[in-house]
Amino acid sequence: MSAQITPYSLPQFTAKDYSSFFLAGALCCTVTHGAMTPIDVVKTRIQVDPALARSSLLKGARTIVASEGPSALLTGFGPTAVGYLVQGGAKFAGYEYWKKTFVNVVGGQENAVKYRTAIYLGAASVAEFFADILLTPLEATRIRLVSERGYASGLVTGFTRLASEGGLGALYAGFLPILCKQIPYAIGQFTVNEFCHELAYRSMSEETKRNLTATSKFGISLGSGITAGFAAAVLSQPADTLLSQINKGHGPKGSMTYRLTALAKQAGFKGLFAGLGPRMVMTAGLVSGQFLLYGWIKEALSAPPGIEIHKEGSAAA
Template identity: 50%
Template sequence: MFPSQDSLKKNFIVPSPAGDVAAPTGASLYARFALAGAICCAVTHGAILALRFGMVGGFRQVIQAEGAGALLTGFGPTAAGYFLQGAFKFGGYEFWKKTAIDVFGVEKASENRTAIYLGSSAIAEFFADVALCPLEATRIRLVSQPTFATGLLGGFSRILKEEGVVKGFYSGFGPILLKQVPYTMAKFVVFERTTELIIKQMGQTKDQLSPSTMTTVNLGSGIVAGTVAAIVSQPADTLLSKINKQKGVAGESLTSRLISMAGQLGVKGLFLGLGPRVVMVATLTAGQFAIYGDIKRVLGATGGVEIAK
């Protein structure tokens, strides 16, 4: 799942910040953060989609029943959607974190870093979901109605033409925010604090760690972050799955439906299926942070401000 250092260097040829070449700053730096985030999210979500095909019925059964093209149904929107989302999520997180540091100053930001991690990730996820929602709506339509269109562009164009931007692409924006924002907040804050704790126990700084050691740290912190994020977002994930499968009563608001369903399910019902989801999300998150860190290093995008004590 994880690209090797040699592969990254061959595919992303950029100047090294070492020596006489200045490290990237400003827009150039954040563009690299965004690219690293885009790649890590597209790769991991694409891998999870392929894994689901293998686990649910298997590749051979899907091909026999629906043809080889069925394996790619929804893959285009998934890859494109999470490529965009990853760019806004990771690049945006770095941007808003730096903005907060500039406003409050490094010392005060360090003292309140948990709040900054939470706020930066929440804002970044909001804009990431704005980018993701149209492609996610297209993916859902292609999967639920195989004859709707032949691919991403066709499905996107038809929804835009027949339903418009708001109804066609953003009718599910609220539910996506309800699920994704708490998930992303937990994901980033736990990753940051876990990484800080691990490196502190090593008695070194990030700059002193070898690339392979830093990748291992990112994997370990990602597993912890993914586990916590899965637990935090599980109730919302369960409720949204139920909403997508059941039609609401005419005139009933989304909030009323959510409250009613939560009451019917209870605590036990809201956390049903948590075990498998923890495994999936922890794996996904660990992969994202490991790939993100490696690509940032290869791109020379190491100029972000650290506020960990």
């Protein structure tokens, strides 16, 4: 006779809880992505400008400042801040929602721990899919502003021009490649962060966990976030390069799948990973900063913690 699986006692998140998750995710993403705008400008230009293709982050920044002035490094700040405000809120709140949903579906502590990788992957992927519907038009505007100096004066004029010239098709031309970029990014961000925390806490006794100082908890969160950021950058780099190319108008005519395949062949393995170094630096800062800010903002809002299904303990709020 098989052993009975112990049912979960899952927290019943309210609409107010999810609104707190959304606000915390929105703020942590818009602050970190907005702060990283100069690095993202250089990274994007390295990807789309042949003259900068072999440049390092520092050299690329110097070249851009010398030819276009310091303000060029803030190009695209508006769509970056607004785009990741809505995307970040939807992604973090969505991850909390879908993780809870999938934990509830598998039922029981043993099953949730057993299938925790699938739960992390599924929750991150579904949350990111819906978040990208909000992000894609603003990301297209940002890339056009960065890659075509003088295209528009800012978010509103850039978005309006792109929409008037190409319609919905232009705004969502990068939807498939952005999914190919952002879903692996989210998988790396959330899944690796979860497992880094699990590894850190698994080696500790219960007494050690209870007596952890704020500094120790900060160190674990920071280290986990940096590691997750590196993973997110590597997993999503090829699609990030293709997204920049698509929004610049590169590639042959045809279906999006055909264009992506052609651009990937043209770029080759080395070309697809152009700008990886600067992007790893940027993403490590982004992801670690986001998790730290997300936790602090949730605490300030008196929001409940998310569900944990780490192997060393039972799933709990």
